[in-house]
Amino acid sequence: MIVIALIAAIALVTYKQVLETGLGQLTRTSRQRLDFLTAVTGQTLEKYESMPYVLSQQGSLVDLLEHPGDGARTQSVNAYLKRVQEKTEPLVVYLLDHRGRALASSNSTEPGSFVGHDYSFRPYFIDAMQGRAGRFYGVGTTTAEPGYFLSYPLYAHDAGQSTTSKAAAVPIGVVVVKINLGDLEKAWSDGADEVALADADGVVFLSSNSMWRYRTLRPLAPDVQKALLQTRQYGDAALARLPMRASKPLGSSASASAPPKDLVYIAGDNGTSPLLMQTSDVGPLSWKLLTFSKTEATFAGARNVAIATGSASALVTLLTYTLWLRRRRMQERQAARVELQRINDELEMRIADRTQVLVDANASMERKLSELSEAERVLRATQDQAIQAGKLAVLGQMSAGIAHEIAQPLTAMRILSENAQKLLSAQEVGEATDNMIEIGSLCRKAGSIVSQLKGFAQKSAETFDPVLVDRVVSDAVTLVRREGESAGIEFDVVPPVRPIWVLGNDVRLEQVLINLLRNAIDATKSSPLRRVSVCFSLEPQHVILRVRDTGTGITAPALQRLFEPFFSTKTPGAGLGLGLAISASIVQGMRGELRAQNHSEGGAVFTLTLPLAPSDRDEETT
Incomplete structure (x- = not known):
């Protein structure tokens, strides 16, 4: 920090000195031009004097x-x-x-x-x-x-x-x-400086900048304003004040190279640097001839020299520091070589001792890894059995609804077949054919229900494949819909905007959704408003399923233990408390997440987050 401050101080001092010198030179050059313009203006006025x-x-x-x-x-x-x-x-x-x-x-x-x-x-x-x-x-x-x-x-x-x-x-x-006197203005416009001619009251009446004409250098006294109005010297001009303000002083030196005090800013000037203003008396009416020299080049030159000086100082400092570092590194390397040789000698002795220890530890670790692999196999088998047992338990609890779902098409098929026999006896072949077609449709419906039950009940392998998540949701809702509708519960499933594929196992994902839907049904049975809703939310890498009920919600103590095995908020005998624990385990195996919380408008919300299949991610990106 000290070095940086020193370099900045050198650059600042250089900037001030170069700026003072440049402004002093600009002052002398501007004064020479002002003297020339004063002489030309005086000659122009004297030309017609006699x-x-x-x-x-x-x-x-x-x-x-x-x-x-x-x-x-x-x-x-x-x-x-x-x-x-x-x-x-x-x-x-x-x-x-x-x-x-x-x-x-x-x-x-x-x-x-x-x-x-x-x-x-x-x-x-x-x-x-x-x-x-x-x-x-x-x-x-x-x-x-x-x-x-x-x-x-x-x-x-x-x-x-x-x-x-x-x-x-x-x-x-x-x-x-x-x-x-318009020719004077034209001649002034050809120069680099702005030139203005003001009367004894400070009113600019000639200028190379037409915007300055009939503006005042200072406020006019009331008697002066009255006299100008009486004589109509400048017609109907408003005689507003020129928006000019003094620049801050740049130095206090009294030498010839010190920056002049007549540095001013004028509003509307495009430059960011002040103008150097110098004045001279001209003519017999105490007129003031003013020049405004641009200082952008002077300030820019001072900045460039200061930057160059600061850069050179920084370079010299950096080179000096680099040479010092190089010498110090050489000394450190020499010392490091000596120390490294000592350490190598000591290390060779330790390696011999440690090698035997590592051999013994490696053999012990191999035995432990074998035991761990066996334990993991047993745990996976136990988990699969628990998942299968959970599915069979759900099927048992859903048996009444499933029986009703199958009984309906069977009863309808019996009635339609009897009617078909009577219609055939009466030679009504067309209507009999319609009955047979309806019987075939009912058979397919019953077969679909049985197929879904078989697919749900079978023991699935733990493989991850692309799964159409909205179809799994539809199958799960179909299996529990009868149970919910018998309790007067309305299902509200909002389908996604497009088919969504996740990476997982369709049978196990269906088991998770059935557990969540059945829990929502149980929580909603005693509520005035009975509705179970399922909605989708799509993110760049994941899909989020939310299953919400309109029940009484989950207590704070229960939220903390909700996914523990054998923990249940239901009455004794209504469940073992394994459904959510198994569901959470299944979701974790699919690299997903299952969370529960209470909804702000009442009821509970279970949020299921699953990773999208790679092909679905690519489609979402494009």
């Missing part, structure tokens, strides 16, 4: 502001602004009067023209009317297209040309240039 001022010096724009209703001047200014827009490629250039209404625009002839619309609520108009250049980014209220708005005030011709005179004068209008 354009509103240049346009404010155009006398035709002032003439239109001084003569707002002049159609010729309006048409001339619209054409001029259109040419400016086509050459310098801003989105739109337009002229506002002192009330904020657009008098002319480069898109005057296009759908969604700015002419006639009121923009007095826009900050860029308010700033210009206060005598300073206006700058504003927002979504257009007319076209719904976002853009960067630059504005500059225009003064009347008589306001003078000096800066002092203009400062005291009131602007008569504002010229506005709307710039499209």
Whole structure:
């Protein structure tokens, strides 16, 4: 455990060091790209910075502001602004009067023209009317297209040309240039990092990830929300907060290679590693340019190096331990050779002594095995005699029912034969023939009963063959049915879903079932509900037969001694108490099991479990 902990510590220290170095390198690389993007963004913003001022010096724009209703001047200014827009490629250039209404625009002839619309609520108009250049980014209220708005005030011709005179004068209008910054987003999308541009309030308005646009980096104050609503800077955007949370600190080192603190997770990002966030100020409106560098490769590299270091440490440790073990094994083998030689010498002396003892013990064991074999033969013969005696005892107890079963077809045959004689005398050959056919059927029935009795009574050899278990159950029920029905007992035998073969002896299995059925009949005779049921349950290797009665059940003391020889719960003279003991012995000989228990709804249940024949198992498997 100590070695494992040491290897883990080495791998962990290596992981932290490599990760710190990698994140430090990533920080420097990301900062270089951020500085480049900041410079490009600043140049893009400065490109049109002086354009509103240049346009404010155009006398035709002032003439239109001084003569707002002049159609010729309006048409001339619209054409001029259109040419400016086509050459310098801003989105739109337009002229506002002192009330904020657009008098002319480069898109005057296009759908969604700015002419006639009121923009007095826009900050860029308010700033210009206060005598300073206006700058504003927002979504257009007319076209719904976002853009960067630059504005500059225009003064009347008589306001003078000096800066002092203009400062005291009131602007008569504002010229506005709307710039499209969408090209920046397209350029950002080509890089591996995510890039976003946020305003001074923390609202992201440009991003390489379109899902981040118009999301906030932090909660907005109520007054900021109110101002954004008044200026409609971002239209109807919900301005929900970007789901961003800080990552746990990775280290406390203050060196240049220490991991930066600006590691964040953003919900919805597919990566499992945090993003490295860095910011830079850009533009005159205190905008923040943010880059989010992916750190999966850095973390994966640190993990790989840590795994390699841990594996190398484990390999060196394993080799060192192997060499130590090898040396120790050589020493142990040398000592073992010396000890083995001593033991061999000692063993040879003992072998000579033990050999004679074994010879004597072997002769004694042969005599005992012979005696045991003879005792087993006598026991098997005694058991067979007990089984045969049990069968004959059952036949004797069933004699009344059997006699009735045979007497019925004999009586019917006598009556039918007498009728046949009379019918033949009367020349009724057809009806006489029917009587003879019925007599033949009754003879076969009586023969079947006698055949079953002979098969049950004969002494069976102890051989195991495939036995059709449902046929054995049917024969057993047939032999005891008369006895049960004479006591008003109903038999309920649920046949199996398919023929089932077990490995056993059909005669002995029939003897077991007759014992169980007769015990169930005896237990049910005095019950209000008199029913004996037999059902089958099939398992992959066994079949289970359950014989249930509706009697009073078995007491707890009787359950413990139920299969003991000469133990009986019946009245004296009603039985010897050998039926269940013999049945259990027969079932054990078939590699099965016989159990007894009380049913939850009353009465007793005897469960007989027998192994399926190999052919039946194969059929069940397929």
